[in-house]
Amino acid sequence: MEIVKLLSSLYNEIVPKVTFLPANVTVEFDPATMPFAEHGKQASLLDVAINNGITLEHACGGNCACTTCHVIVKSGDEQQLSEMEDDEADRLDMAPGLTLRSRLGCMAIVKGDVTVEIPTWNINYISEGGASMNMGDAIPPPKK
Numbered sequence: 001m002e003i004v005k006l007l008s009s010l011y012n013e014i015v016p017k018v019t020f021l022p023a024n025v026t027v028e029f030d031p032a033t034m035p036f037a038e039h040g041k042q043a044s045l046l047d048v049a050i051n052n053g054i055t056l057e058h059a060c061g062g063n064c065a066c067t068t069c070h071v072i073v074k075s076g077d078e079q080q081l082s083e084m085e086d087d088e089a090d091r092l093d094m095a096p097g098l099t100l101r102s103r104l105g106c107m108a109i110v111k112g113d114v115t116v117e118i119p120t121w122n123i124n125y126i127s128e129g130g131a132s133m134n135m136g137d138a139i140p141p142p143k144k
């Protein structure tokens, strides 16, 4: 039985699963073979989302310059995602709806099984043209 647990653990490290809420879609990916979507860091939550047809807004192209890729980590401890760096923390401070488990999808590299929620207001906000939702200046208005 121990060998089964060990193999299962190794498999999960090699082929992490990411569940995106609220759609409740789970995808597996092999970081060694998944193509780089060229938005955000390679194997980031954004990279995984784009490679699997999951809509995760990324107004700045995954350059840690907006907060539209904001996600909330629902399960998976800190070892399942890369450690937050200072530039992500600084940018995240501007995210509306910030929580203690918030991350930027373009900066958080997936290292193991994790479940993240894409805030529904975030999905709607950008797709509806970025009009005011009384979130202050956290997200700049769209360019005309």
Ligand code: FES
Pocket: 057, 058, 059, 060, 061, 062, 063, 064, 065, 066, 067, 068, 069, 070, 091, 104, 105, 106, 107
């Ligand atoms: S896409 Fe802009 S900060 Fe992540």
